[in-house]
Amino acid sequence: MPNLVELSHISKSFGGSLAVDHVSLELFGGSVHALMGENGAGKSTLMKVLAGVYQPDEGEIFKNGHKVSFANPREALEFGISTVFQEMTLLPNLTIAENMYLGREPLTAFGSIDYRKMNSDTQAALSELGLSLPPQTLVSGLSIAERQFVEIAHGVKADASIFVLDEPTAALNAADVEVLNKHIRRLRDAGKAIVYISHRMEEIFNICDTVTVLKDGKLVGTRPLSEMTPSSLVAMMVGRELRDLFPSRGQGTNGLLLDVKHFKIGASTKPFSLQVHGGEIVGLAGLEGQGQQKFLRSLIGQFQPFSGTVAIKGKALPLPVNPAWGVRRLRSMGVAFVPEDRKEEGLFLGLPIAHNIAIGLHSARSELAIAKNYRQLIADSIKSLNVRTTGPQAHAGSLSGGNQQKVLLGRYLAEGVDILLVEEPTRGVDVGAKSEIYKLLRDFAAKGGAVIVLSRETVELIGLCDRILVVHGNTVVSEMAGASAAEQDILNAALNAEAVVEQE
Amino acid sequence: MTAVLNNSIVQRLLRVPPAYYVFTILLITLWVYRPAMLNPNVLGVFVRQNAPLGVLVLGQLIVMRVKSIDLSGGGIILLVNYFISSGLFPDASLAFFAAIALGTGTAIGLFNGLMIGKRHASAVIVTLAVSIMLVGLVQFLSSGKPPGDVPSFLNDMYDTKLGVVPTPVIFWAFLTLIVAGLLSFTVFGRFVDSVGESAEAAHFSGVPVERTVVLAHTIAGFIAGLAALVQTASIAVGSVRVGLDLPILSVAATILGGVVFGRGEGGVWGPFFGVLSFTFLFVVMTAFGVSDPGKLIAQGAIILLAAIFYGVRLARSR
Numbered sequence: 001m002p003n004l005v006e007l008s009h010i011s012k013s014f015g016g017s018l019a020v021d022h023v024s025l026e027l028f029g030g031s032v033h034a035l036m037g038e039n040g041a042g043k044s045t046l047m048k049v050l051a052g053v054y055q056p057d058e059g060e061i062f063k064n065g066h067k068v069s070f071a072n073p074r075e076a077l078e079f080g081i082s083t084v085f086q087e088m089t090l091l092p093n094l095t096i097a098e099n100m101y102l103g104r105e106p107l108t109a110f111g112s113i114d115y116r117k118m119n120s121d122t123q124a125a126l127s128e129l130g131l132s133l134p135p136q137t138l139v140s141g142l143s144i145a146e147r148q149f150v151e152i153a154h155g156v157k158a159d160a161s162i163f164v165l166d167e168p169t170a171a172l173n174a175a176d177v178e179v180l181n182k183h184i185r186r187l188r189d190a191g192k193a194i195v196y197i198s199h200r201m202e203e204i205f206n207i208c209d210t211v212t213v214l215k216d217g218k219l220v221g222t223r224p225l226s227e228m229t230p231s232s233l234v235a236m237m238v239g240r241e242l243r244d245l246f247p248s249r250g251q252g253t254n255g256l257l258l259d260v261k262h263f264k265i266g267a268s269t270k271p272f273s274l275q276v277h278g279g280e281i282v283g284l285a286g287l288e289g290q291g292q293q294k295f296l297r298s299l300i301g302q303f304q305p306f307s308g309t310v311a312i313k314g315k316a317l318p319l320p321v322n323p324a325w326g327v328r329r330l331r332s333m334g335v336a337f338v339p340e341d342r343k344e345e346g347l348f349l350g351l352p353i354a355h356n357i358a359i360g361l362h363s364a365r366s367e368l369a370i371a372k373n374y375r376q377l378i379a380d381s382i383k384s385l386n387v388r389t390t391g392p393q394a395h396a397g398s399l400s401g402g403n404q405q406k407v408l409l410g411r412y413l414a415e416g417v418d419i420l421l422v423e424e425p426t427r428g429v430d431v432g433a434k435s436e437i438y439k440l441l442r443d444f445a446a447k448g449g450a451v452i453v454l455s456r457e458t459v460e461l462i463g464l465c466d467r468i469l470v471v472h473g474n475t476v477v478s479e480m481a482g483a484s485a486a487e488q489d490i491l492n493a494a495l496n497a498e499a500v501v502e503q504e
Numbered sequence: 505m506t507a508v509l510n511n512s513i514v515q516r517l518l519r520v521p522p523a524y525y526v527f528t529i530l531l532i533t534l535w536v537y538r539p540a541m542l543n544p545n546v547l548g549v550f551v552r553q554n555a556p557l558g559v560l561v562l563g564q565l566i567v568m569r570v571k572s573i574d575l576s577g578g579g580i581i582l583l584v585n586y587f588i589s590s591g592l593f594p595d596a597s598l599a600f601f602a603a604i605a606l607g608t609g610t611a612i613g614l615f616n617g618l619m620i621g622k623r624h625a626s627a628v629i630v631t632l633a634v635s636i637m638l639v640g641l642v643q644f645l646s647s648g649k650p651p652g653d654v655p656s657f658l659n660d661m662y663d664t665k666l667g668v669v670p671t672p673v674i675f676w677a678f679l680t681l682i683v684a685g686l687l688s689f690t691v692f693g694r695f696v697d698s699v700g701e702s703a704e705a706a707h708f709s710g711v712p713v714e715r716t717v718v719l720a721h722t723i724a725g726f727i728a729g730l731a732a733l734v735q736t737a738s739i740a741v742g743s744v745r746v747g748l749d750l751p752i753l754s755v756a757a758t759i760l761g762g763v764v765f766g767r768g769e770g771g772v773w774g775p776f777f778g779v780l781s782f783t784f785l786f787v788v789m790t791a792f793g794v795s796d797p798g799k800l801i802a803q804g805a806i807i808l809l810a811a812i813f814y815g816v817r818l819a820r821s822r
Contacts, residue, residue, distance in 0.1 A: 324712075324713075324714050325712075327707060327708060327709075327710045328710050328712060331710045337708065339708045344702070344704055344705070345704050345705060345707075345708045346705055346708060347702075347705055348697075348698060348701040348702055348705050348706075349701075349702075350701050351697060351698075351701050355694070355697065355698070358694075359694060359698055359706075359709045359710075359711065360709055360710060362691050362694045362695070362711075363691075363695070363709055363710035363711045363712070364710065365691050366691060367690065367691050367692040367695060367715075367716075367719065368690060368691070368692065369690065369691045370689055370690060370691075371689060371690055371691045371693065371694050411709065
């Protein structure tokens with residue numbers, strides 16, 4: 001069977017770093033092709049080349065055997081390539097129809113915009129996907145899932161033959177994922193080629209038939225999924241066996257450090273309790289946005305929980321926490337919170353590494369105190385964190401993602417706290433740095449500290465944690481030991497909880 | 505163009521605050537064309553004129569480094585000037601006037617800080633509104649007429665010198681040293697750096713972001729009180745218009761000194777030379793016989809160039 005599109009030896013670099021390195025990829029009609037790889041492996045860049053967002057430095061694109069090139073996404077769409085990016089590209093203050101026809105509105109005989117045609121064509125495209133949204137709806141009034149469907153409908157209307165979905169389910173709940181999968185199967189059965197980028201193993205095996213794995217911008221291989229298992233796929237992605245990635249688990253626990261009782265995130269959510277002891281790493285697992293982050297962030301005051309009690313090392317933390325002082329309050333009680341978004345919430349990218357590490361120590365002191373230079377401590381931190389840098393005066397922004405993440409973690413480790421609350425410890429970090437970060441967390445626990453880790457990567461939680469709590473619908477629905485947990489168990493726990501919730 | 509900008513030497517040169525370039529160029533111009541003007545006594549008189557601005561700039565650069573701005577300095581100067589020159593407090597001592605000036609400045613700075621730091625109101629609007637209210641207040645109190653005389657001991661002090669250097673200039677330089685020390689050696693200085701770079705990251709590092717902004721504005725108010733004393737001493741009689749252009753000039757000098765909102769690369773001495781550049785621009789223009797409107801145009805043009813210069817830099821560093 002001839003391919004619909006062929007990407008041949010595509011290379012693309014940004015500044016000095018090669019994001020995509022001579023990657024070739026063939027897409028066939030009637031097939032759902034998974035594109036996998038760690039964050040930063042080059043998946044999105046490759047797809048942006050296909051979508052005309054980036055021009056390749058090297059390599060060619062063939063459609064139906066003819067060489068093509070796109071100056072921008074609209075040209076790509078005219079060639080039948082429709083892309084739904086991670087970041088939404090719809091304008092919220094326009095209607096669905098206006099978004100679909102943006103920049104090429106049909107005109108009436110009098111030269112005014114032909115809204116009647118716009119709306120009826122949009123209606124047709126939406127109903128082809130089984131959507132009953134009125135085309136005059138403002139996009140701002142749509143849910144994330146509906147916006148994604150609208151983007152897909154955009155491609156349908158343009159009669160695209162190739163659909164690229166870049167992490168379409170990252171913000172969707174399980175029910176919407178199922179609806180999305182239905183649409184994807186429908187497109188596949190209509191003979192379209194679909195590229196599906198996702199980190200969720202179960203989705204990949206559920207819906208795709210072929211998988212291409214990228215690593216560090218290079219092609220690792222393309223295989224039929226029928227030949228793969230989840231663990232062989234992960235091994236292909238990380239380039240080594242998983243168990244080598246994680247340090248060995250903890251050797252028992254000591255005293256109770258964090259005691260959360262009858263915690264209700266919202267007025268109508270089920271209360272839950274959790275305890276974390278010194279020496280253990282506890283993971284919070286679950287589908288996206290099920291309350292894991294709300295729980296952690298209500299401890300620093302970013303959310304106001306409905307009720308509950310929190311005791312840290314036996315001392316009560318009064319709820320709700322004042323958002324302006326939450327981080328400092330927790331810090332004074334021996335708790336550090338490591339935020340998820342290291343570029344926005346974590347690091348001072350334009351300031352030296354030294355400042356980034358020492359600021360946690362500075363902030364515990366009075367404004368009028370003379371600032372200590374902490375030179376030795378910073379040097380020791382950089383050494384023990386194994387940060388690859390030219391020196392402590394290098395700006396944090398000059399580091400790679402993994403080294404930035406280590407510096408961020410180093411700041412909170414240097415604070416000498418007993419409890420670490422860590423969001424996404426390895427987001428956008430290469431495998432080598434991941435392994436080092438796991439070890440840092442494990443060492444912290446081994447010295448008697450308690451760690452709560454929140455992660456979207458279930459594999460990471462299973463490998464790293466002593467206990468895993470599955471969070472769903474703003475409450476803890478299941479607990480399992482990390483050593484015996486399997487990805488499927490965690491998913492089942494979350495999905496079954498959903499069934500229970502729906503029956504109520 | 506891109507290739508030129510990528511060059512590391514060019515990069516390094518672009519990191520030097522524009523004030524240093526402007527100052528050097530003006531100095532050379534003067535040296536080549538009017539060497540007679542480079543007499544310490546002559547220059548001292550010119551530099552002294554800008555001492556109130558120089559002092560006010562020290563507060564401005566602190567708030568600008570936490571991504572805020574303070575335009576209320578004009579109102580503070582006017583109010584303090586009124587208190588001192590109106591004869592409300594006859595026979596009061598220097599200490600009393602200083603206490604009034606600093607108290608007024610600090611209180612207004614604290615109010616600005618609370619509005620901006622805690623209430624998250626727009627810094628431009630809050631401080632401008634405060635300044636307008638203060639100007640109105642002074643006009644109301646003085647019924648629009650200029651108040652009386654400034655006590656002569658203030659003016660006498662203003663005229664003293666240490667060697668060839670006028671006392672107000674020494675006072676200004678000394679204050680600059682103190683502010684430089686405050687920002688380089690205290691925990692507060694670290695907080696200012698952090699909030700200026702990223703308020704979000706500062707928050708998650710445990711930096712008391714709101715308190716830092718409030719404190720920065722309070723210090724700026726205190727410094728505006730000092731600037732008001734120097735400004736009042738520089739004129740013999742009270743006025744209902746004195747110092748109103750100083751806040752915007754202080755913003756300009758701070759930008760010229762390399763401090764762009766949140767970016768403290770020019771440190772404290774960059775803006776110091778920014779003020780000196782304005783002084784020397786004035787000297788050069790006077791020496792070449794340019795009239796006042798021409799001086800204003802040249803001053804504006806230099807600020808504009810500094811902004812363009814920084815536009816290039818920011819685009820590069822993104």
